Amino acid sequence: MATTVYRARMAKTIGILTAGGDSPGLNAALRAIGKAAIRSYGMSVVGFRDGFRGMMQNRYVRLDSEALSGILTVGGTVLGTSRDKPHRMDVGGEVMDMTTVMLENAAALELDALIAIGGGGTHKNIARLTGKGLPIVTLPKTIDNDVARTDTSIGFDTALGIATEAVDRLHSTAHSHHRIMVVEIMGHNAGWLTLGAGLAGGADVALIPEIPYDIEAVAAAITERKAAGSTFSLVTVAEGARPAEYRARQQHLREQIAESDEKAQIALEADLAALRAGAAEHTIDLADELERRTGLESRVTILGHVQRGGAPSPVDRQLAAVLGTEAARLVEEEAGDVMSAIHHGLPVAVPLDEVTGERKVVPPDHPWIVSARRLGISFGA
Secondary structure, eight states, X not given: OHHHHHHHHHOOEEEEEEOSSOOTTHHHHHHHHHHHHHHHHOOEEEEETTHHHHHHTTOEXXXXXXXXXXXXXXXXXXXXXXXXXXXXXXXXXXXXXXXXXXXXXXHHTTOSEEEEEEXXXXXXXXXXXXXXXXXXXXXXXXXXXXXXXXXXXXXXXXXXXXXXXXXXXXXXXXHHHTOEEEEEESOSSOOHXXXXXXXXXXXXEEEXXXXXXXXXXXXHHHHHHHHTTOOOEEEEXXXXXXXXHHXXXXXXXXXXXXXXXXXXXXXXXXXXXXXXXXXXXXXXXHHHHHHHHHOOXXXXXXXXXXXXXXXXXXXXXXXXXXXXXXXXXXXXXXXXXXXXXXXXXXXXXXXXXXXXXXXXXXXXXXXXXXXXXXXXXXOOX
């Protein structure tokens, strides 16, 4: 009896939020954190609605075992999410720094810690709240798989399965109609999804942000297949993949901006914005150019947000369970400002200052790259 009274009196209260883009497995992570916190450590759990905005507006719901029941296989996040930044939040039409308000709301709820589930942008935003008395634990989630210092992120496996299935399905129509099928897959800065789906789905070309491509080399790879008797080609392209000349121009403008005075920077930043805007329909332009150069009809499929939706895969559910229960344990042991991550298959706590501002991109010697080249997949370079 004495032990029960002591645990009840000393129990912690934690807050949870999901921020940034939605991702398969968010609900599985919420469930894992909440159930471990309640059942193993006797904690109380508060969930903030719609990410950082909900924390700023003090909109929350109590997460008990009943609220967490039945959400394991549900896509999206029952708490809702947003891309608001704590230090640049639109409040009544005015952009304001709301970090102090958020911390005051956490103090009013007597939170012992905050657990945030998010990607690279969320980790940058969390940095605004660290070191101010509220211990924070994060979980990595993003279909892009680009959060640093973790083997994988919640949502990646599900999105990879969706993208691979799309590539599989397009194989048959490409073969039947003797076409070039160009499939745009999510990934602005990292090519994990595009490379993974291309390798698993048997693509002939994979264009990723890490390897600027030469359109002539891409067309040549397709033309060689045509000459060898292949009547179709399948191209997977990341939404952030760009030709080498684009990357060179982009880098040149960035260097000029860094070296120029304030007046010149304004004009140069406008040039950079115009360059980005001109690439808005990059994949469609790519398909048109390949059709012109190869003489093969081309078709474009843009997967878009379908990659974010639906029930999480078993792998993502298991990952969410491990990372979520570890996050609850870290809070119980009063570890703050760390990310609950996976390294070589094992759970680890990574200091947030080693994650913030870093991005995990595909290295040139990654086994997927090596295997793809051996299989004859072209990167256009």
